[in-house]
Amino acid sequence: MAYKVLNNILVKDTNSTSLITLNTSLLVLVINKNTKNNEAFIDLDKTSKGYIKKSISSHLKDNGSSVLLPQISGIKAESIMLIKGLDENAPTHKWLSQYQGIAKLANKLKAKNLTILCGNIFPKGKNENWLIEMVAKTIESNAYIFSDTKNKTAKKPSLKNLTILTSGLSGSDLSKAKQSAKKGFAIGEGVNSAKHLGDMPANHCTPRIIEKKVKAMKKDFPKLKIKSYNENDLAKMKMGSFLSVGRGSDEPSRMMVIEYKGGSPSEKPIALVGKGITFDTGGVSLKPPQAMDEMKWDMCGAASVFGVMSTLARLNAKVNVVGVMACAENMCSAKATKPGDVVTSMSGQTIEILNTDAEGRLVLCDALTFVGKYNPRYVIDMATLTGAVVIALGRHASGVMANDQYLADMIINAGEDSGDRAWQLPLWDEHQSCTKTDYADLANIGGGREAGTIHAAAFLSKFTNDYKWAHIDIAATASYSSPVKAGTGRPVPLLSELILSKKLK
Known part of the structure; x- marks a missing residue:
């Protein structure tokens, strides 16, 4: 599509x-x-x-x-x-x-x-x-x-x-x-x-519907290699964290992988990983009702992967890129994950889920572990991850945190070149203590009200030690509440500029 x-x-x-x-x-x-x-x-x-x-x-x-x-x-x-x-x-x-x-x-x-x-x-x-x-x-x-x-x-x-x-x-x-x-x-x-993809109502854009749309890309772009993983596949890969998010929903989770190979066979790919929560009630940690309809845009990270891969294929770009779309629906039911539950991630690290509304990081952490199999040059994830970034930066800039300063610099430069701006927040060793808990290797929240955006990135960083990685929090930029409710398509311009300019060495 x-x-x-x-x-x-x-x-x-x-x-x-x-x-x-x-x-x-x-x-x-x-x-x-x-x-x-x-x-x-x-x-x-x-x-x-x-x-x-x-x-x-x-x-x-x-x-x-x-x-x-x-x-x-x-x-x-x-x-x-x-x-x-x-x-x-x-x-x-x-x-x-x-x-x-x-x-x-x-x-x-x-x-x-x-x-x-x-x-x-x-x-x-x-x-x-x-x-x-x-x-x-x-x-x-x-x-x-x-x-x-x-x-x-x-x-x-x-x-x-x-x-x-x-x-x-x-x-x-x-x-x-x-x-x-x-x-x-x-x-x-x-x-x-x-x-x-983001503007579609959640009942018209479930993980399985997105799966169909991704597979339909082959009609327009036959060179793309597309693979989809269902819940049985995710279980076989021991993605307990990913699967915990969709447990309360009747809609099964899906992970789609899109491979574009336009560069040299010897060139390691850039990997893009997108959060795709097709609707987020917060689960048992239920969100307030005001503006909950806007949670259909909680899959804009995955939608951005979809958009960038479309751009690269349309241009027959001479690059190698792998896109991962981690899609689930976060609902509240008798089967739903509960606060205090402990799950095991694909990395083997156990996670105490203290807040089921901090679910994006739970699908991302397994997707970030998975993407390591491609031996990527760089990994960039994008997610509508925290309300805190809305307060910190507003709608004008996405938040960037990274374990590699060169990568962070290049993302910000691409944002300036494209007009799709981003701004770096620190990710220091001091922030890592927010993931500590007595009941698992990691907790999915911590640190109270302070530095919520950074603490989410600190959690993800526990799964990215094997490669150069950056996280882009697009919660404020992927969609707007006013003057009209609508998706923006960001950060597709930023990521497209970053990849197509070939400045990322």
Whole structure:
């Protein structure tokens, strides 16, 4: 399964494409200090008899301000949107926000074709190819509208085609621009794949349904190697911690492994491990009822693995990556795990489960042990693990903790490059005492209210001594409660950038 909104993203240069005769539903002109010298813009304004320049003078006062013009006589575009561009000092999130707004406006106007003249200004330290990739990624991922569980009120995205216009590019430079758009398109598709899986209601997205969707990836991406493990398989591998989480549910747990081999056979893979709790009541340690519906997004770590693997396969990327999706439903019943129960993990370490609502780490620890069999270069897990990270960092950055500083640095750098930001929290030896208990090798919670995000990572670190590992807590970034409840697809952009840039040595 893949979830792609747009049919095509093209890159054309104004040297060979006239703005006047361009057949498009919506033409967006990003106006900056260089626009007045752009020959294509000058010709367009002449055809409008100066109307476009007058509209710029009267309406575009502040950065980000915009005006929508109806069809102008002599110009084929059905509508023209003028938007005051940002300068090179504007932070990345403002660039993303600008193009998010354009994608949503295109759907609102029921535009089928969108054409954007981005201008040749971009954030300091970036280049035009970064801008083109960002535009393609952002338009694709924000043209998305979830409607799968609607009948009478369903709204589908109208937007189907995007053309990005450059000025003065030809030959190899234009080819590079087209490759950047292709990369951005694939990352945007990966974001949508993750969002779509997360947005599905829990009764439409159980571990077994996810299993079917993962297996269906073979139709789009036949090169992927996919294996699924049922509860009997997990039991044979002695994953007592993983299995303890789904014990109270009628929905059986599943673990899916997706292998992508596009690199050298001698190259060790990067491993991605995602938490996939398809619904989290908290179990016997029951959550409060407020906003419990949002616990359908507790599988966004697994959804991110799904999205990244889709991106890599779409691009035929020259990398080796293993993705593990650890899926279970955490319910309360007579069969459910109880506080104080002790289980044995795949690693052989016993765990006293003091809080059944700290369940994500219980599936992850066995998945992290399992992934060691692939002899990975690096292992990165991502999970909606703690409410504490929401308080610590808010929705703007995912929390990163690691046993390897280089890996942590590269994750944070990829976040800055992609606009999908992350921030490192410490993982010191002092934090390890939180896992101590008199009744097992480890406790799944400890330390009281302080440093909850770090203590969760400290627990996971007990299972990652054999490789270089980082944990990304996405509880604040994978979905939002306001202004509308929705998945974001993060950290697919960050992870895609990290892997595709090949900066991780």
